[in-house]
Amino acid sequence: MNRPGKICLKTLRTVLIFVTLTLLTQVGGIIWLCIRKIGRRFSEKRKIQIAINAGIYLMIILTVVPILARIGGRVALPIIATKKTPVEPRSFLFVIFNRHYVKPDARDTLIDAARDLSATYPGSVVHYLDGGFPFFDKFPMLPHLSHSRGEAVDVAFMYHAENDRNKYLPCPSMIGYWLYEGPKRGEYQPYRSRPSKLRWDFEWLQFFKGSRRLDRERTRYFIRHLLEDSRTSRMLLEAHLHRRWGIVHHKLRFQQLNAARHDDHLHLWVKQR
Ligand SMILES: [Zn+2]
Structure with missing residues:
Protein backbone atom coordinates (compact mmCIF):
# COMPACT_ATOMS: atom_id res chain seq x y z
CA MET A 1 0.00 0.00 0.00
CA ASN A 2 1.29 3.51 -0.82
CA ARG A 3 1.94 6.18 1.84
CA PRO A 4 -1.37 8.16 1.49
CA GLY A 5 -3.26 4.86 1.66
CA LYS A 6 -1.45 3.88 4.88
CA ILE A 7 -2.14 7.30 6.47
CA CYS A 8 -5.79 7.02 5.48
CA LEU A 9 -6.10 3.55 7.01
CA LYS A 10 -4.34 4.63 10.20
CA THR A 11 -6.63 7.66 10.57
CA LEU A 12 -9.71 5.50 10.00
CA ARG A 13 -8.50 3.04 12.67
CA THR A 14 -7.90 5.87 15.15
CA VAL A 15 -11.37 7.33 14.52
CA LEU A 16 -13.01 3.91 14.89
CA ILE A 17 -11.26 3.16 18.19
CA PHE A 18 -12.04 6.66 19.49
CA VAL A 19 -15.75 6.44 18.60
CA THR A 20 -16.12 2.91 20.02
CA LEU A 21 -14.40 3.79 23.31
CA THR A 22 -16.42 7.00 23.60
CA LEU A 23 -19.73 5.21 23.04
CA LEU A 24 -18.84 2.49 25.56
CA THR A 25 -17.13 4.53 28.28
CA GLN A 26 -17.74 8.21 27.44
CA VAL A 27 -14.25 9.40 28.44
CA GLY A 28 -12.28 6.33 27.27
CA GLY A 29 -11.83 7.71 23.75
CA ILE A 30 -10.34 11.01 24.83
CA ILE A 31 -8.13 9.36 27.48
CA TRP A 32 -6.88 6.85 24.89
CA LEU A 33 -6.00 9.69 22.48
CA CYS A 34 -3.96 11.39 25.21
CA ILE A 35 -2.09 8.39 26.61
CA ARG A 36 -1.75 5.91 23.73
CA LYS A 37 1.87 6.79 22.95
CA ILE A 38 3.15 6.73 26.54
CA GLY A 39 3.71 2.95 26.64
CA ARG A 40 6.09 3.17 23.66
CA ARG A 41 8.47 5.35 25.66
CA PHE A 42 9.06 2.59 28.18
CA SER A 43 9.15 -0.57 26.09
CA GLU A 44 9.21 -1.85 22.54
CA LYS A 45 7.11 -4.87 23.44
CA ARG A 46 3.47 -4.45 22.49
CA LYS A 47 2.11 -6.32 25.53
CA ILE A 48 4.10 -4.15 27.95
CA GLN A 49 2.98 -0.99 26.14
CA ILE A 50 -0.67 -2.07 26.47
CA ALA A 51 -0.19 -2.94 30.17
CA ILE A 52 1.37 0.49 30.89
CA ASN A 53 -1.40 2.33 29.04
CA ALA A 54 -4.09 0.25 30.77
CA GLY A 55 -2.54 1.08 34.15
CA ILE A 56 -2.53 4.80 33.35
CA TYR A 57 -6.15 4.57 32.15
CA LEU A 58 -7.18 2.87 35.40
CA MET A 59 -5.39 5.47 37.47
CA ILE A 60 -7.12 8.31 35.61
CA ILE A 61 -10.62 6.84 35.86
CA LEU A 62 -10.20 6.07 39.57
CA THR A 63 -8.69 9.39 40.61
CA VAL A 64 -9.17 12.23 38.13
CA VAL A 65 -12.57 11.37 36.60
CA PRO A 66 -14.46 11.14 39.94
CA ILE A 67 -13.19 14.61 40.94
CA LEU A 68 -14.20 16.18 37.63
CA ALA A 69 -17.55 14.35 37.65
CA ARG A 70 -18.32 15.73 41.11
CA ILE A 71 -17.75 19.27 39.82
CA GLY A 72 -20.35 18.50 37.15
CA GLY A 73 -22.81 17.15 39.72
CA ARG A 74 -22.31 13.38 39.48
CA VAL A 75 -20.82 11.02 42.02
CA ALA A 76 -19.36 7.55 41.72
ZN1 LIG B 1 -32.27 0.75 33.76
Missing part, protein backbone atom coordinates in the same frame (compact mmCIF):
# COMPACT_ATOMS: atom_id res chain seq x y z
CA LEU A 77 -21.20 4.68 43.38
CA PRO A 78 -19.09 2.67 45.85
CA ILE A 79 -16.63 0.28 44.20
CA ILE A 80 -16.02 -2.05 47.15
CA ALA A 81 -18.76 -2.93 49.63
CA THR A 82 -18.02 -2.25 53.29
CA LYS A 83 -20.10 -2.59 56.47
CA LYS A 84 -20.90 1.10 56.25
CA THR A 85 -21.76 1.07 52.55
CA PRO A 86 -22.83 -2.47 51.54
CA VAL A 87 -23.01 -1.56 47.87
CA GLU A 88 -20.73 -2.59 45.00
CA PRO A 89 -20.89 -3.28 41.26
CA ARG A 90 -21.79 -6.81 40.20
CA SER A 91 -18.78 -6.63 37.91
CA PHE A 92 -15.75 -4.34 37.95
CA LEU A 93 -16.44 -3.83 34.24
CA PHE A 94 -19.10 -1.24 35.17
CA VAL A 95 -16.30 0.78 36.81
CA ILE A 96 -13.79 0.25 33.98
CA PHE A 97 -16.46 1.43 31.54
CA ASN A 98 -17.30 4.48 33.77
CA ARG A 99 -20.94 3.43 34.01
CA HIS A 100 -21.20 3.75 37.80
CA TYR A 101 -21.93 7.48 38.06
CA VAL A 102 -25.19 8.94 39.26
CA LYS A 103 -26.46 12.16 40.82
CA PRO A 104 -26.08 12.42 44.63
CA ASP A 105 -29.74 11.73 45.49
CA ALA A 106 -29.68 8.44 43.53
CA ARG A 107 -26.48 7.35 45.28
CA ASP A 108 -27.77 8.28 48.75
CA THR A 109 -31.11 6.54 48.18
CA LEU A 110 -29.38 3.35 47.09
CA ILE A 111 -26.87 3.38 49.95
CA ASP A 112 -29.56 4.06 52.58
CA ALA A 113 -31.67 1.15 51.28
CA ALA A 114 -28.60 -1.12 51.26
CA ARG A 115 -27.74 -0.20 54.86
CA ASP A 116 -31.29 -0.91 55.97
CA LEU A 117 -31.25 -4.25 54.13
CA SER A 118 -27.96 -5.35 55.65
CA ALA A 119 -29.13 -4.32 59.14
CA THR A 120 -32.24 -6.47 58.76
CA TYR A 121 -30.62 -9.29 56.78
CA PRO A 122 -26.93 -9.40 57.84
CA GLY A 123 -24.48 -10.27 55.11
CA SER A 124 -26.51 -8.65 52.33
CA VAL A 125 -24.73 -6.61 49.70
CA VAL A 126 -26.55 -4.59 47.04
CA HIS A 127 -25.04 -5.13 43.61
CA TYR A 128 -25.64 -2.45 41.07
CA LEU A 129 -25.31 -2.78 37.29
CA ASP A 130 -25.41 0.14 34.86
CA GLY A 131 -25.74 3.58 36.45
CA GLY A 132 -24.73 6.48 34.25
CA PHE A 133 -21.69 8.14 32.68
CA PRO A 134 -19.70 10.77 34.61
CA PHE A 135 -20.58 13.78 32.45
CA PHE A 136 -23.35 15.51 30.46
CA ASP A 137 -27.07 14.89 30.77
CA LYS A 138 -27.76 14.38 27.08
CA PHE A 139 -24.91 12.01 26.27
CA PRO A 140 -26.53 8.68 25.27
CA MET A 141 -25.59 5.63 27.31
CA LEU A 142 -26.19 2.62 25.11
CA PRO A 143 -28.28 0.54 25.34
CA HIS A 144 -30.05 2.33 28.23
CA LEU A 145 -31.09 5.71 26.91
CA SER A 146 -33.09 6.45 30.08
CA HIS A 147 -29.84 6.41 32.08
CA SER A 148 -28.34 9.43 30.36
CA ARG A 149 -29.35 11.95 33.07
CA GLY A 150 -27.56 10.14 35.89
CA GLU A 151 -30.83 9.63 37.76
CA ALA A 152 -31.25 5.92 37.04
CA VAL A 153 -29.44 2.84 38.23
CA ASP A 154 -30.08 -0.84 37.56
CA VAL A 155 -29.87 -3.12 40.58
CA ALA A 156 -29.56 -6.91 40.66
CA PHE A 157 -31.96 -9.10 42.62
CA MET A 158 -30.76 -10.95 45.72
CA TYR A 159 -30.17 -14.70 45.82
CA HIS A 160 -29.43 -17.37 48.42
CA ALA A 161 -27.72 -20.74 48.38
CA GLU A 162 -29.85 -23.71 47.38
CA ASN A 163 -29.67 -25.37 50.79
CA ASP A 164 -29.26 -22.34 53.02
CA ARG A 165 -31.79 -19.52 52.90
CA ASN A 166 -29.62 -17.39 55.18
CA LYS A 167 -26.59 -17.52 52.96
CA TYR A 168 -26.74 -14.45 50.78
CA LEU A 169 -25.42 -14.77 47.23
CA PRO A 170 -25.21 -12.19 44.45
CA CYS A 171 -27.18 -12.72 41.25
CA PRO A 172 -25.93 -15.60 39.07
CA SER A 173 -24.99 -13.48 36.06
CA MET A 174 -21.41 -12.17 36.26
CA ILE A 175 -22.53 -8.98 34.52
CA GLY A 176 -25.87 -8.81 36.27
CA TYR A 177 -28.04 -9.01 33.16
CA TRP A 178 -29.50 -11.85 31.04
CA LEU A 179 -30.18 -14.52 33.69
CA TYR A 180 -33.76 -13.74 34.59
CA GLU A 181 -36.78 -14.76 36.68
CA GLY A 182 -39.02 -15.38 33.68
CA PRO A 183 -42.82 -15.56 33.68
CA LYS A 184 -44.43 -18.85 34.62
CA ARG A 185 -47.41 -20.33 32.83
CA GLY A 186 -50.54 -18.28 33.52
CA GLU A 187 -48.71 -15.29 35.01
CA TYR A 188 -49.67 -11.79 33.94
CA GLN A 189 -47.75 -10.68 30.82
CA PRO A 190 -49.37 -7.62 29.22
CA TYR A 191 -47.33 -7.75 26.00
CA ARG A 192 -47.04 -11.48 25.57
CA SER A 193 -48.72 -11.59 22.15
CA ARG A 194 -46.85 -8.55 20.80
CA PRO A 195 -43.19 -9.34 20.16
CA SER A 196 -40.65 -6.54 20.59
CA LYS A 197 -37.23 -6.25 19.00
CA LEU A 198 -35.82 -4.81 22.22
CA ARG A 199 -37.03 -7.66 24.38
CA TRP A 200 -34.47 -10.44 24.16
CA ASP A 201 -35.12 -13.99 25.23
CA PHE A 202 -32.03 -16.00 26.07
CA GLU A 203 -33.74 -19.18 27.18
CA TRP A 204 -30.64 -21.25 26.40
CA LEU A 205 -28.54 -19.07 28.73
CA GLN A 206 -30.69 -19.81 31.78
CA PHE A 207 -28.75 -23.04 32.25
CA PHE A 208 -25.97 -20.92 33.79
CA LYS A 209 -28.15 -19.84 36.72
CA GLY A 210 -26.92 -22.92 38.51
CA SER A 211 -28.29 -23.82 41.90
CA ARG A 212 -28.71 -20.41 43.55
CA ARG A 213 -32.29 -19.38 44.27
CA LEU A 214 -33.89 -15.97 44.19
CA ASP A 215 -34.16 -14.61 47.74
CA ARG A 216 -37.73 -13.40 47.62
CA GLU A 217 -37.76 -12.06 51.18
CA ARG A 218 -34.60 -9.98 50.85
CA THR A 219 -35.44 -8.71 47.37
CA ARG A 220 -38.99 -7.77 48.35
CA TYR A 221 -37.83 -6.03 51.51
CA PHE A 222 -35.28 -4.02 49.55
CA ILE A 223 -37.79 -3.04 46.85
CA ARG A 224 -40.35 -1.97 49.44
CA HIS A 225 -37.78 0.18 51.24
CA LEU A 226 -36.89 1.94 47.99
CA LEU A 227 -40.54 2.49 47.09
CA GLU A 228 -41.29 4.00 50.50
CA ASP A 229 -38.33 6.38 50.20
CA SER A 230 -39.66 9.80 49.24
CA ARG A 231 -36.62 10.39 47.00
CA THR A 232 -37.52 7.45 44.72
CA SER A 233 -39.45 8.66 41.68
CA ARG A 234 -40.18 5.40 39.92
CA MET A 235 -39.13 1.79 39.66
CA LEU A 236 -39.44 -0.59 36.74
CA LEU A 237 -39.96 -4.28 37.26
CA GLU A 238 -41.51 -6.92 34.99
CA ALA A 239 -45.30 -7.13 35.48
CA HIS A 240 -45.39 -10.80 36.47
CA LEU A 241 -42.96 -10.12 39.35
CA HIS A 242 -45.24 -7.41 40.84
CA ARG A 243 -47.87 -10.08 41.31
CA ARG A 244 -45.57 -12.98 42.20
CA TRP A 245 -43.92 -10.94 44.94
CA GLY A 246 -47.13 -9.21 46.00
CA ILE A 247 -45.92 -5.63 45.68
CA VAL A 248 -48.33 -2.88 44.74
CA HIS A 249 -47.19 0.73 44.79
CA HIS A 250 -47.92 3.77 42.66
CA LYS A 251 -44.19 4.22 41.94
CA LEU A 252 -43.78 0.64 40.76
CA ARG A 253 -44.36 0.23 37.01
CA PHE A 254 -43.62 -2.28 34.33
CA GLN A 255 -41.86 -1.33 31.12
CA GLN A 256 -43.81 -0.62 27.98
CA LEU A 257 -43.67 -2.72 24.82
CA ASN A 258 -40.42 -1.58 23.22
CA ALA A 259 -38.07 -1.85 26.17
CA ALA A 260 -35.62 -4.33 27.59
CA ARG A 261 -36.93 -6.93 29.99
CA HIS A 262 -36.81 -6.17 33.72
CA ASP A 263 -36.99 -9.56 35.36
CA ASP A 264 -33.21 -9.89 35.74
CA HIS A 265 -32.85 -6.54 37.50
CA LEU A 266 -34.86 -3.59 38.71
CA HIS A 267 -34.54 -0.10 37.31
CA LEU A 268 -34.51 2.62 39.96
CA TRP A 269 -35.14 6.22 39.04
CA VAL A 270 -34.40 8.97 41.57
CA LYS A 271 -35.01 12.47 40.27
CA GLN A 272 -32.37 14.84 41.57
CA ARG A 273 -33.94 17.60 43.69
Whole structure:
Protein backbone atom coordinates (compact mmCIF):
# COMPACT_ATOMS: atom_id res chain seq x y z
CA MET A 1 0.00 0.00 0.00
CA ASN A 2 1.29 3.51 -0.82
CA ARG A 3 1.94 6.18 1.84
CA PRO A 4 -1.37 8.16 1.49
CA GLY A 5 -3.26 4.86 1.66
CA LYS A 6 -1.45 3.88 4.88
CA ILE A 7 -2.14 7.30 6.47
CA CYS A 8 -5.79 7.02 5.48
CA LEU A 9 -6.10 3.55 7.01
CA LYS A 10 -4.34 4.63 10.20
CA THR A 11 -6.63 7.66 10.57
CA LEU A 12 -9.71 5.50 10.00
CA ARG A 13 -8.50 3.04 12.67
CA THR A 14 -7.90 5.87 15.15
CA VAL A 15 -11.37 7.33 14.52
CA LEU A 16 -13.01 3.91 14.89
CA ILE A 17 -11.26 3.16 18.19
CA PHE A 18 -12.04 6.66 19.49
CA VAL A 19 -15.75 6.44 18.60
CA THR A 20 -16.12 2.91 20.02
CA LEU A 21 -14.40 3.79 23.31
CA THR A 22 -16.42 7.00 23.60
CA LEU A 23 -19.73 5.21 23.04
CA LEU A 24 -18.84 2.49 25.56
CA THR A 25 -17.13 4.53 28.28
CA GLN A 26 -17.74 8.21 27.44
CA VAL A 27 -14.25 9.40 28.44
CA GLY A 28 -12.28 6.33 27.27
CA GLY A 29 -11.83 7.71 23.75
CA ILE A 30 -10.34 11.01 24.83
CA ILE A 31 -8.13 9.36 27.48
CA TRP A 32 -6.88 6.85 24.89
CA LEU A 33 -6.00 9.69 22.48
CA CYS A 34 -3.96 11.39 25.21
CA ILE A 35 -2.09 8.39 26.61
CA ARG A 36 -1.75 5.91 23.73
CA LYS A 37 1.87 6.79 22.95
CA ILE A 38 3.15 6.73 26.54
CA GLY A 39 3.71 2.95 26.64
CA ARG A 40 6.09 3.17 23.66
CA ARG A 41 8.47 5.35 25.66
CA PHE A 42 9.06 2.59 28.18
CA SER A 43 9.15 -0.57 26.09
CA GLU A 44 9.21 -1.85 22.54
CA LYS A 45 7.11 -4.87 23.44
CA ARG A 46 3.47 -4.45 22.49
CA LYS A 47 2.11 -6.32 25.53
CA ILE A 48 4.10 -4.15 27.95
CA GLN A 49 2.98 -0.99 26.14
CA ILE A 50 -0.67 -2.07 26.47
CA ALA A 51 -0.19 -2.94 30.17
CA ILE A 52 1.37 0.49 30.89
CA ASN A 53 -1.40 2.33 29.04
CA ALA A 54 -4.09 0.25 30.77
CA GLY A 55 -2.54 1.08 34.15
CA ILE A 56 -2.53 4.80 33.35
CA TYR A 57 -6.15 4.57 32.15
CA LEU A 58 -7.18 2.87 35.40
CA MET A 59 -5.39 5.47 37.47
CA ILE A 60 -7.12 8.31 35.61
CA ILE A 61 -10.62 6.84 35.86
CA LEU A 62 -10.20 6.07 39.57
CA THR A 63 -8.69 9.39 40.61
CA VAL A 64 -9.17 12.23 38.13
CA VAL A 65 -12.57 11.37 36.60
CA PRO A 66 -14.46 11.14 39.94
CA ILE A 67 -13.19 14.61 40.94
CA LEU A 68 -14.20 16.18 37.63
CA ALA A 69 -17.55 14.35 37.65
CA ARG A 70 -18.32 15.73 41.11
CA ILE A 71 -17.75 19.27 39.82
CA GLY A 72 -20.35 18.50 37.15
CA GLY A 73 -22.81 17.15 39.72
CA ARG A 74 -22.31 13.38 39.48
CA VAL A 75 -20.82 11.02 42.02
CA ALA A 76 -19.36 7.55 41.72
CA LEU A 77 -21.20 4.68 43.38
CA PRO A 78 -19.09 2.67 45.85
CA ILE A 79 -16.63 0.28 44.20
CA ILE A 80 -16.02 -2.05 47.15
CA ALA A 81 -18.76 -2.93 49.63
CA THR A 82 -18.02 -2.25 53.29
CA LYS A 83 -20.10 -2.59 56.47
CA LYS A 84 -20.90 1.10 56.25
CA THR A 85 -21.76 1.07 52.55
CA PRO A 86 -22.83 -2.47 51.54
CA VAL A 87 -23.01 -1.56 47.87
CA GLU A 88 -20.73 -2.59 45.00
CA PRO A 89 -20.89 -3.28 41.26
CA ARG A 90 -21.79 -6.81 40.20
CA SER A 91 -18.78 -6.63 37.91
CA PHE A 92 -15.75 -4.34 37.95
CA LEU A 93 -16.44 -3.83 34.24
CA PHE A 94 -19.10 -1.24 35.17
CA VAL A 95 -16.30 0.78 36.81
CA ILE A 96 -13.79 0.25 33.98
CA PHE A 97 -16.46 1.43 31.54
CA ASN A 98 -17.30 4.48 33.77
CA ARG A 99 -20.94 3.43 34.01
CA HIS A 100 -21.20 3.75 37.80
CA TYR A 101 -21.93 7.48 38.06
CA VAL A 102 -25.19 8.94 39.26
CA LYS A 103 -26.46 12.16 40.82
CA PRO A 104 -26.08 12.42 44.63
CA ASP A 105 -29.74 11.73 45.49
CA ALA A 106 -29.68 8.44 43.53
CA ARG A 107 -26.48 7.35 45.28
CA ASP A 108 -27.77 8.28 48.75
CA THR A 109 -31.11 6.54 48.18
CA LEU A 110 -29.38 3.35 47.09
CA ILE A 111 -26.87 3.38 49.95
CA ASP A 112 -29.56 4.06 52.58
CA ALA A 113 -31.67 1.15 51.28
CA ALA A 114 -28.60 -1.12 51.26
CA ARG A 115 -27.74 -0.20 54.86
CA ASP A 116 -31.29 -0.91 55.97
CA LEU A 117 -31.25 -4.25 54.13
CA SER A 118 -27.96 -5.35 55.65
CA ALA A 119 -29.13 -4.32 59.14
CA THR A 120 -32.24 -6.47 58.76
CA TYR A 121 -30.62 -9.29 56.78
CA PRO A 122 -26.93 -9.40 57.84
CA GLY A 123 -24.48 -10.27 55.11
CA SER A 124 -26.51 -8.65 52.33
CA VAL A 125 -24.73 -6.61 49.70
CA VAL A 126 -26.55 -4.59 47.04
CA HIS A 127 -25.04 -5.13 43.61
CA TYR A 128 -25.64 -2.45 41.07
CA LEU A 129 -25.31 -2.78 37.29
CA ASP A 130 -25.41 0.14 34.86
CA GLY A 131 -25.74 3.58 36.45
CA GLY A 132 -24.73 6.48 34.25
CA PHE A 133 -21.69 8.14 32.68
CA PRO A 134 -19.70 10.77 34.61
CA PHE A 135 -20.58 13.78 32.45
CA PHE A 136 -23.35 15.51 30.46
CA ASP A 137 -27.07 14.89 30.77
CA LYS A 138 -27.76 14.38 27.08
CA PHE A 139 -24.91 12.01 26.27
CA PRO A 140 -26.53 8.68 25.27
CA MET A 141 -25.59 5.63 27.31
CA LEU A 142 -26.19 2.62 25.11
CA PRO A 143 -28.28 0.54 25.34
CA HIS A 144 -30.05 2.33 28.23
CA LEU A 145 -31.09 5.71 26.91
CA SER A 146 -33.09 6.45 30.08
CA HIS A 147 -29.84 6.41 32.08
CA SER A 148 -28.34 9.43 30.36
CA ARG A 149 -29.35 11.95 33.07
CA GLY A 150 -27.56 10.14 35.89
CA GLU A 151 -30.83 9.63 37.76
CA ALA A 152 -31.25 5.92 37.04
CA VAL A 153 -29.44 2.84 38.23
CA ASP A 154 -30.08 -0.84 37.56
CA VAL A 155 -29.87 -3.12 40.58
CA ALA A 156 -29.56 -6.91 40.66
CA PHE A 157 -31.96 -9.10 42.62
CA MET A 158 -30.76 -10.95 45.72
CA TYR A 159 -30.17 -14.70 45.82
CA HIS A 160 -29.43 -17.37 48.42
CA ALA A 161 -27.72 -20.74 48.38
CA GLU A 162 -29.85 -23.71 47.38
CA ASN A 163 -29.67 -25.37 50.79
CA ASP A 164 -29.26 -22.34 53.02
CA ARG A 165 -31.79 -19.52 52.90
CA ASN A 166 -29.62 -17.39 55.18
CA LYS A 167 -26.59 -17.52 52.96
CA TYR A 168 -26.74 -14.45 50.78
CA LEU A 169 -25.42 -14.77 47.23
CA PRO A 170 -25.21 -12.19 44.45
CA CYS A 171 -27.18 -12.72 41.25
CA PRO A 172 -25.93 -15.60 39.07
CA SER A 173 -24.99 -13.48 36.06
CA MET A 174 -21.41 -12.17 36.26
CA ILE A 175 -22.53 -8.98 34.52
CA GLY A 176 -25.87 -8.81 36.27
CA TYR A 177 -28.04 -9.01 33.16
CA TRP A 178 -29.50 -11.85 31.04
CA LEU A 179 -30.18 -14.52 33.69
CA TYR A 180 -33.76 -13.74 34.59
CA GLU A 181 -36.78 -14.76 36.68
CA GLY A 182 -39.02 -15.38 33.68
CA PRO A 183 -42.82 -15.56 33.68
CA LYS A 184 -44.43 -18.85 34.62
CA ARG A 185 -47.41 -20.33 32.83
CA GLY A 186 -50.54 -18.28 33.52
CA GLU A 187 -48.71 -15.29 35.01
CA TYR A 188 -49.67 -11.79 33.94
CA GLN A 189 -47.75 -10.68 30.82
CA PRO A 190 -49.37 -7.62 29.22
CA TYR A 191 -47.33 -7.75 26.00
CA ARG A 192 -47.04 -11.48 25.57
CA SER A 193 -48.72 -11.59 22.15
CA ARG A 194 -46.85 -8.55 20.80
CA PRO A 195 -43.19 -9.34 20.16
CA SER A 196 -40.65 -6.54 20.59
CA LYS A 197 -37.23 -6.25 19.00
CA LEU A 198 -35.82 -4.81 22.22
CA ARG A 199 -37.03 -7.66 24.38
CA TRP A 200 -34.47 -10.44 24.16
CA ASP A 201 -35.12 -13.99 25.23
CA PHE A 202 -32.03 -16.00 26.07
CA GLU A 203 -33.74 -19.18 27.18
CA TRP A 204 -30.64 -21.25 26.40
CA LEU A 205 -28.54 -19.07 28.73
CA GLN A 206 -30.69 -19.81 31.78
CA PHE A 207 -28.75 -23.04 32.25
CA PHE A 208 -25.97 -20.92 33.79
CA LYS A 209 -28.15 -19.84 36.72
CA GLY A 210 -26.92 -22.92 38.51
CA SER A 211 -28.29 -23.82 41.90
CA ARG A 212 -28.71 -20.41 43.55
CA ARG A 213 -32.29 -19.38 44.27
CA LEU A 214 -33.89 -15.97 44.19
CA ASP A 215 -34.16 -14.61 47.74
CA ARG A 216 -37.73 -13.40 47.62
CA GLU A 217 -37.76 -12.06 51.18
CA ARG A 218 -34.60 -9.98 50.85
CA THR A 219 -35.44 -8.71 47.37
CA ARG A 220 -38.99 -7.77 48.35
CA TYR A 221 -37.83 -6.03 51.51
CA PHE A 222 -35.28 -4.02 49.55
CA ILE A 223 -37.79 -3.04 46.85
CA ARG A 224 -40.35 -1.97 49.44
CA HIS A 225 -37.78 0.18 51.24
CA LEU A 226 -36.89 1.94 47.99
CA LEU A 227 -40.54 2.49 47.09
CA GLU A 228 -41.29 4.00 50.50
CA ASP A 229 -38.33 6.38 50.20
CA SER A 230 -39.66 9.80 49.24
CA ARG A 231 -36.62 10.39 47.00
CA THR A 232 -37.52 7.45 44.72
CA SER A 233 -39.45 8.66 41.68
CA ARG A 234 -40.18 5.40 39.92
CA MET A 235 -39.13 1.79 39.66
CA LEU A 236 -39.44 -0.59 36.74
CA LEU A 237 -39.96 -4.28 37.26
CA GLU A 238 -41.51 -6.92 34.99
CA ALA A 239 -45.30 -7.13 35.48
CA HIS A 240 -45.39 -10.80 36.47
CA LEU A 241 -42.96 -10.12 39.35
CA HIS A 242 -45.24 -7.41 40.84
CA ARG A 243 -47.87 -10.08 41.31
CA ARG A 244 -45.57 -12.98 42.20
CA TRP A 245 -43.92 -10.94 44.94
CA GLY A 246 -47.13 -9.21 46.00
CA ILE A 247 -45.92 -5.63 45.68
CA VAL A 248 -48.33 -2.88 44.74
CA HIS A 249 -47.19 0.73 44.79
CA HIS A 250 -47.92 3.77 42.66
CA LYS A 251 -44.19 4.22 41.94
CA LEU A 252 -43.78 0.64 40.76
CA ARG A 253 -44.36 0.23 37.01
CA PHE A 254 -43.62 -2.28 34.33
CA GLN A 255 -41.86 -1.33 31.12
CA GLN A 256 -43.81 -0.62 27.98
CA LEU A 257 -43.67 -2.72 24.82
CA ASN A 258 -40.42 -1.58 23.22
CA ALA A 259 -38.07 -1.85 26.17
CA ALA A 260 -35.62 -4.33 27.59
CA ARG A 261 -36.93 -6.93 29.99
CA HIS A 262 -36.81 -6.17 33.72
CA ASP A 263 -36.99 -9.56 35.36
CA ASP A 264 -33.21 -9.89 35.74
CA HIS A 265 -32.85 -6.54 37.50
CA LEU A 266 -34.86 -3.59 38.71
CA HIS A 267 -34.54 -0.10 37.31
CA LEU A 268 -34.51 2.62 39.96
CA TRP A 269 -35.14 6.22 39.04
CA VAL A 270 -34.40 8.97 41.57
CA LYS A 271 -35.01 12.47 40.27
CA GLN A 272 -32.37 14.84 41.57
CA ARG A 273 -33.94 17.60 43.69
ZN1 LIG B 1 -32.27 0.75 33.76
